Every structure is written in C-alpha cells, then in structure tokens.
Amino acid sequence: MSRPRAVATRLDLGLTRLLGEGSEGLRIALGSLLGARLRSFLTTLGIVIGVMTVIAIVAIIQGLNLAFEEQIANLGAHTVYVSKYAWFIKGQGEWWEMRNRKDVGRRELEAVEREATLATAVSPQVNWRGTVTHADHELQGVRLTGTNQRYLETSGGTVAAGRFLSDTDVDLSRASIVLGFEVGQRLFPGYQPEAILGRKVRVEGHAFRVVGTMARRGKLLGMDLDTIVLLPHTTFAQALGGKRTITLAVSTTPEHLEELQDQLTGILRRVRRVPPDRKDDFALNRQEQFLKLYDQLTGALYAVAVGVGVITLVVGGIGIMNIMLVSVTERTREIGVRRALGARRRTILLQFLFESSLVAALGGAVGTALGLGVAQLVALLSPLAAAVTPQAVALGLSFSAAVGLAFGSWPAWRAARLDPVEALRYE
C-alpha cells in the first residue's frame, strides 16, 4: 500500500498549505465568533470569571507577600536572635518549659561578644513597657529597649538627628536616651528632631538626656516601631531592674549564617552548662521562621484560590465543550464540504481546536483585565496591597488557552471523525 508520490508534499508546499489552512482556520474561527456574538460572550463567561477570580486573588496575595517581606526585612535578614523563648511554639507545655529556663543575661552577652568570631555585630536587647514624660506631656505603653551601640546594625533603623547610643554611654551607664519618632512627636509639640537634643525626659520617673532621635520606621507585624525609646542596657538594668532576660541580636554575613548558628549553639551550651545529652535550653530565632510560617499560611490561601479557579475554569471549559459540540453539529455539512474538497481530518481537527482555544484565550484575556481591575480596586478601597506579576498574567492566559484546547479536543475530534458522505447528506 504505497501512497501516491504526490502525497509526499515538499516542505515548502506543506508550509504554504499549513499557512493557508491556518489563516483559513483563523478566518473561520473569527467568523463564527463574530457571527454569534452573544453566544460567544456567554460561552466565555465561565472562563472570564474563573481567570478573573484567580488573577485578583493571586494579585492580592502577592501584594500581601511583598508588604510582609518588606516588614520582615526590618528584622534583619542575617540576624540571629538568641533568647530563652522560641518565636514559635507548639503548645502550652513548651511555653512553660521555656519559661522555666535560665534567663539569658550578661554572661551570655559577654561570651558571645568575645567568642562569636563570625558575628559582625552583637547587640543585647532587653524590653519593657513603660511611661515616658516630658514636662506635662506623658506617653504610656512605650517600648523601653535597653541595648548597645550596635543596635542599628543588628536591628535596623536610622538616626534622624543627634547620634545613637555610644559605647561610652553603655560602659558608664549614662542616662542617655534615643527617642523613637512617635515618642518625640507626642512629647514635644511642634516636634523638630534637632530641636529636642539635650532635653530631659523621664522614663518611669528616671531622668534621661536626649542624645538622638530616630527616623520614622512604620510598623512591623502590627508592632509600632516608632513608639520606642532606646537606652544603654547597663543603665536599663540599674534603673528598671537587672533581672530581666535579654535577647541577643547577632548579625553576620549571608554566607556565614548557618555557621554562626552552630557557633552560637556551642558558645551558649558551654556558658549555660547544658549537659551533652540534654536539648538546648535557649532558642536561635530568625526572621526566616516568620517567612516560613507566612508562606505556609499564604500557601494554603493560594491552594484555595487556585482550587476555586480551576473549578471555575473546568465549568467554563464544559461550557466551551458544549458550545463546540453544538457548533460541530450545526456545521456538519460544512465539514462534509471541506472534506470533499480535500481537507484532511487533521485540518478539520485543527480548525475546531483553533476556534475553541481562541474563545478561551479571549475569555482569559478579558478575565485577566477584569482581575487586575478588581485587584487595583481592592488595593484602592482597602489596606490590602495588590501586586501583579507578569507570571500571573501569563499563567492566566496560558491556562485558559489550555482549557480551550483540552475541552475543545473532544468536539474537534468528533468533527474530524465525521464520515464525509454522511456529513454531506446531513440536514
């Protein structure tokens, strides 16, 4: 059964044929779309809604991610926070266990400062909440942080006026204080960062001299970073009590982060005399843990969004399949004519696939545009941010075209399988 020679068409002939059939297919597809505008519109509606939902949700989630990552960056990407408490605990039992641990104190600080060779900066942080006053102005619930001169390196922030705490402030336990933006503004009407340098404020009744003011920082995970005052941790211990547990913020370079953790573990186990067979009685916290937890949360959201989107797209795809089946039936005679005139099965198949994916891709494009609009609207009307990545758009478009292909393939296959004799006779 050798095929006739002429069937083995030359490449260029095949190409011209493919181009001709392609443009013919496009013409037919457009013609039938425009020929039944209402029907095409209703057919694509499912896809439009599906893609719109996914794009809007993805845009909002990505906006949240960006905002969150920006905030988390404030914690310092390459900083390890040593504390007796872990940031994330699994249950109350664990919390009690941690509460009963020895406090982290001056001994640990000195050991880490002395021995942690991989650290680029170490700052102790001891926190309390208290009242700060100036003249007859009073601000309650201010975060009081005892720290040292390396705080800016480990935990971020910039000085707006004056200077930050110095090593002399710490060594001599001076009554120096750096005010957060909000504190300065609330205690000094007509606040000018430069103007209040050298002024006196009282922290829980103890007098301090303002040596510097911080620039505005905003919020971190709902925590106000501007309602804060920073004092030397030595002064803090004298004025507010030295029996509080402290957190050590230890910074390093990105490539040494893992090694630093090992080093810190070694130092702390030794200083705190943890027997070799016992678990660590301290925690090394990193901002990455926040990101992980956050990724888990948004990952679930993502999954739900994608699930909803996929279901809608499948429903939309069934709509397309339905319309394509109707279209194949309506055009049975046309298919017969085309077959009689020399269209191969493949040609008919491609023609219908072309049509269904075009419908779906159009729906996808409209849905993407609407989704972006909805996301922008949400961003405008609510505190939620919206960020649109090109990947999300590409995903929406290609996914809807794929739906068109997948759900168009059965009708197209049916069209291609039609017997030309039967098709020509079809009334």
Place this chain on the structure above:
Amino acid sequence: MTDPLILVSSLHRHYQLGGETVRALDGVSFTISRGEFVAIVGQSGSGKSTLMNLLGCLDTPTSGVYRLNGSDVEGLGDDALADLRNREIGFVFQTFQLLPRATALQNVELPLVYRGVSRRERRVRAARALEAVGLANRAHHRPNELSGGQRQRVAVARALVGEPSLLLADEPTGNLDSATGEEIIRLFGELHARGHTILLVTHEPRLAARCPRAIRLSDGRVVADGPGAEVAALGAARAVHA
C-alpha cells in the same frame, strides 16, 4: 495517455443494516476515457449515489478495483483519499454546498487552500474560474446574495479551480427551475467541449438523453451502457411498461 481515466472492475459496496447485508453495488465494471461526458442514471435505490461516493473517493469499496488517473483508490488511507479528492475531483452538488459566510471568491479558493497554493495565486486562479462561469462581477457576493443558478455556477467554478481530471456532478439541476437547469446543462456542454471529463449523476432520463454516453444502474448492477439517447429511452420504455 491510452489508459482510461476511470477503470472500475467488479466493484462491490455492501452495508450491514440490522444484521442484513445490503448490496448497494453488486459487481459494477466500466471504463471512462478522458474527455467523455457520461451520465449515470437509475432510480433511487439503484446504487448511483453509492457509485458516486466511490468514484468521488468519499468512500471505499468493499471489494473490487477502482483506478482513477493511474492511482489505485481502494485501500488508500484517509489522508491519501483527501489529497486525491483535492487533486483529481471537482464536485458539484445538488444543494450547491457553498459555505454561507464566505464570498463567492473565498468559496472558489477553498480547494486551493487545501492544496497549499499561495494566497496571491489562489486569488488569481479563483477569479479566473469565476470568470469562466460568467460570474466575474459577483466575486464578492455571499451565497445568500446570489440566485440559485448563480450559486450553482459558483459551485462549478469551485469544482474547476483546481483543474481536476474529473468533474463529478450529483443532480446539479435538482434544486433549480427548468430554465436555470438548462443553463447549467449548457455550461456542462461547454466544459465538455473544452475537454473536461464530466460524470453526471441523475435520475432524469431527459438529462441523460443529452449526454453522449449513459450508464444505467439498477439494483447495484449496470443494466445498460451506451449512447445517452438510447439508454435514456430504454429507461423511459421500462418505466412505461412497469
């Protein structure tokens, strides 16, 4: 060129219909040379539609030989049949079978699309084919803007555009009034005079009588094959006696 254009030998086409075998064609043999104008006549149910589908490469025989322009058609695959139809056969149908949304020119271009002819050449050749059937001024009209006779002329132009070796017309006047039908038959006469090979499938003895040759089918067999007028008369006589 001494080979006949069409060689049909012991052609059978059987259908299974509810457990029963229907012998739509039951051993048909004939040859048709290039340039002939042949009518295939017969009552409905005589097998002429089945024969037309086979000759048109729309269907394949159950058994027997069909050679068209040197190619053995029986046993060809679907793609090969499609290509063969495209190159060798021009169809003219009773119901015109034009694509409603396409213009006359686009309808005529269609066989060339499936042959891989470039767009520019398609245009030129389709316009020339429309001119040949006297419809050059209707090229951009859609079928619903044309009269029945004009539609059938467009269909003839579409059948001719690919320069096939065989023009296969299935009751081409069946949906036309007698004057317009007459026009189309005259058009076929002209095409025959220009050297085209034409097969006209019809149930009307009147049309067959005007063809130089006619083949009469009955119950799936050839019962007469001769000059059109004689075969047609035979049918008419039979019809009278029946």
